[in-house]
Amino acid sequence: MPPDYSTILIVDNAEFIRMVVRLRLEGAGVAPKNIREAENGREAYALLVAEGIVNILCDYEMAVMDGIELASKLLIAEQRRDLRFVLFSGTPLAKITTALAKIGLDIPVVPKTRLRESWTRPDTLGAWFPELAVSLPQQQK
Amino acid sequence: MVSPSADDGARKTMRIMVVEDVDFNLAILTAILAERGWQTVAAASGEAALDILAQDPDFQIILMDIGLPGMDGVEATRRIKENPACRAIPVIALTAETAAAQERLLAAGLDGYVEKNFDPDQLFAAIDKHLLVGRSRQAAGPASAASGEPPDLDFKALFATYADEAILCRIAKAFFTDADKQIILLGEAMAASDQEGILACCHSLRGSSAIFTAKKLGAAAKELDTCIRQEKKNEADSAWHRVRAAHESLRGTVSNRLNLSLQND
Numbered sequence: 001m002p003p004d005y006s007t008i009l010i011v012d013n014a015e016f017i018r019m020v021v022r023l024r025l026e027g028a029g030v031a032p033k034n035i036r037e038a039e040n041g042r043e044a045y046a047l048l049v050a051e052g053i054v055n056i057l058c059d060y061e062m063a064v065m066d067g068i069e070l071a072s073k074l075l076i077a078e079q080r081r082d083l084r085f086v087l088f089s090g091t092p093l094a095k096i097t098t099a100l101a102k103i104g105l106d107i108p109v110v111p112k113t114r115l116r117e118s119w120t121r122p123d124t125l126g127a128w129f130p131e132l133a134v135s136l137p138q139q140q141k
Numbered sequence: 142m143v144s145p146s147a148d149d150g151a152r153k154t155m156r157i158m159v160v161e162d163v164d165f166n167l168a169i170l171t172a173i174l175a176e177r178g179w180q181t182v183a184a185a186s187g188e189a190a191l192d193i194l195a196q197d198p199d200f201q202i203i204l205m206d207i208g209l210p211g212m213d214g215v216e217a218t219r220r221i222k223e224n225p226a227c228r229a230i231p232v233i234a235l236t237a238e239t240a241a242a243q244e245r246l247l248a249a250g251l252d253g254y255v256e257k258n259f260d261p262d263q264l265f266a267a268i269d270k271h272l273l274v275g276r277s278r279q280a281a282g283p284a285s286a287a288s289g290e291p292p293d294l295d296f297k298a299l300f301a302t303y304a305d306e307a308i309l310c311r312i313a314k315a316f317f318t319d320a321d322k323q324i325i326l327l328g329e330a331m332a333a334s335d336q337e338g339i340l341a342c343c344h345s346l347r348g349s350s351a352i353f354t355a356k357k358l359g360a361a362a363k364e365l366d367t368c369i370r371q372e373k374k375n376e377a378d379s380a381w382h383r384v385r386a387a388h389e390s391l392r393g394t395v396s397n398r399l400n401l402s403l404q405n406d
Contacts, residue, residue: 014313016349023308081204088347115349 001052003082005131007034008055011044011070013062017112021057021088028122029136042063045073054082055129060089060096060109068096072103084129090110142234154398155200156180157268160190160217161206161235165258170204170235172325173261186210187217198227202268206235207246215249219398222250231271273402291356293387295395298354306399313395313405316353317403320346324388331381341368359389359395 008030018037025035036053038044043064047053051084066122067087075082089096090112097109108128126133158172161167162185171181180202184190191243194200199331203221207214218232234246235324247256255267269403303309323342343366361383368377396403 014319014345014349016312019312019315020352023312038217061341063341064222088343090351112348136247 001050004052005054005055006135007036007051007053008057008129009036009038009044009047011038011041011054011056011067013039013059013064019060023047028125030125030132034132034135035065039064040069041067041073044070048074048083050138055084055132056092057086057088059112060087060091068103068105071100071105071107075105076103076105080116084131086110086128155272156200157183157195158182158184158190158200158203160187160203160209160214162186162209163206166206166235170264173264176261177265187212187214187220190217191220192222193314194394196265198224198230200227203230203232204235205232207250215246215251216249218249233267233271249393265296272306292361293355293357293391294398295354295356296398310399311392312353313337313399313401313403315393316349316357317357319349320358320388320391323349324385327381327384331377336369340366343369355387358384358391361387 003042007023010018010025012018012021022032022035022037025033036047036051038047040062041058044056044058045122048056056070058070065073067089071085071087074083077121085107086129087096087100087107087109088111089109093109093111100107100109122133125136155177157179159167159170159174159181161170161183167183171183174181183195184193188211190203190205195258203218205214205218209217212220214234217283221230221232231252232250234251235257236242236246237257252268253271257263270350299309303312306347309312323345327339327342327346329335342361346362347359347366350356350362361380365380365384368380392403395401
């Protein structure tokens with residue numbers, strides 16, 4: 001499966017959170033068809049493998065394969081260096097960054113409480129998902 | 142004619158006052174508004190509108206003709222806005238004036254305007270837009286004034302982020318789909334004294350509440366979380382009651398603000 005740089009996958013067990021993230025992404029210029037959703041890490045993994053998605057916005061805490069499990073499976077076990085992986089969470093960030101450091105992962109982590117604000121703006125997206133940002137409409141960057 | 146949107150079926154009946162002295166215009170407006178199942182109350186003059194509002198200010202929108210006999214629409218609007226009981230109701234001018242004159246209407250205190258030779262799409266768009274403004278004002282009004290505890294919902298912040306009623310309705314429905322599930326799981330975890338389960342539900346409720354600006358529910362979930370971590374059983378039971386109460390209170394608030402049916406399945 002060739003890599004799909006124009007699509008982004010939202011992973012969260014709450015429909016409400018997925019919808020809020022989706023709306024923010026759409027507001028930033030990402031086409032609705034290029035936004036996919038998964039309810040947990042296991043479902044996300046299956047989609048990533050089947051569709052070649054490389055951009056992932058993933059919740060930290062999920063009942064079935066949480067964000068760190070998914071990240072470690074993809075980034076450590078499978079050495080998927082092409083992936084753009086960002087975690088978001090309602091858990092204090094220090095706890096997560098400590099957990100990530102323990103397993104040798106260095107990926108962006110952002111607070112879920114800032115979902116309503118600016119972290120899915122085009123400039124932020126450009127930093128985390130540069131290939132996705134390139135595909136956005138010019139006037140909305 | 143415009144077809145009702147998907148969310149219209151879930152909305153409760155809205156009351157709209159139409160201040161219009163020409164029977165023909167009134168009949169057209171009433172027919173258009175009835176398409177969405179909205180209730181229309183007619184007033185043939187500015188004076189009649191003020192009399193009706195003095196008895197019953199429960200209207201979501203006022204459509205105001207400007208060229209009324211006697212007290213004109215601008216003066217009637219000025220008096221409506223002087224009355225604390227109804228100043229939050231958006232008043233939309235029905236006008237055939239030029240663009241410059243329409244801008245003067247806004248300066249005179251009207252909240253918006255629609256062309257008198259309106260089409261239903263324009264009318265519905267204007268009403269939808271101003272309904273949000275009206276609810277935002279009501280949310281900031283005396284009923285939600287600070288009473289020492291957090292409000293059910295910071296509608297102003299939510300409205301500032303999602304200034305679109307259809308999107309707000311989608312978000313609210315998704316929020317309650319998840320929150321209702323979490324409340325059920327939380328009840329089960331409380332009954333089983335499953336601390337890990339309780340904390341997981343509190344975590345989820347707190348996160349979603351923070352994003353939805355549901356401050357009271359978020360605070361109650363945080364309180365329950367703290368009680369569980371400190372192993373305060375009696376206080377935890379009380380906190381659980383407060384979580385449920387905040388959840389139901391929020392449902393009522395959101396339902397009223399968005400005219401949306403949010404039944405608990």
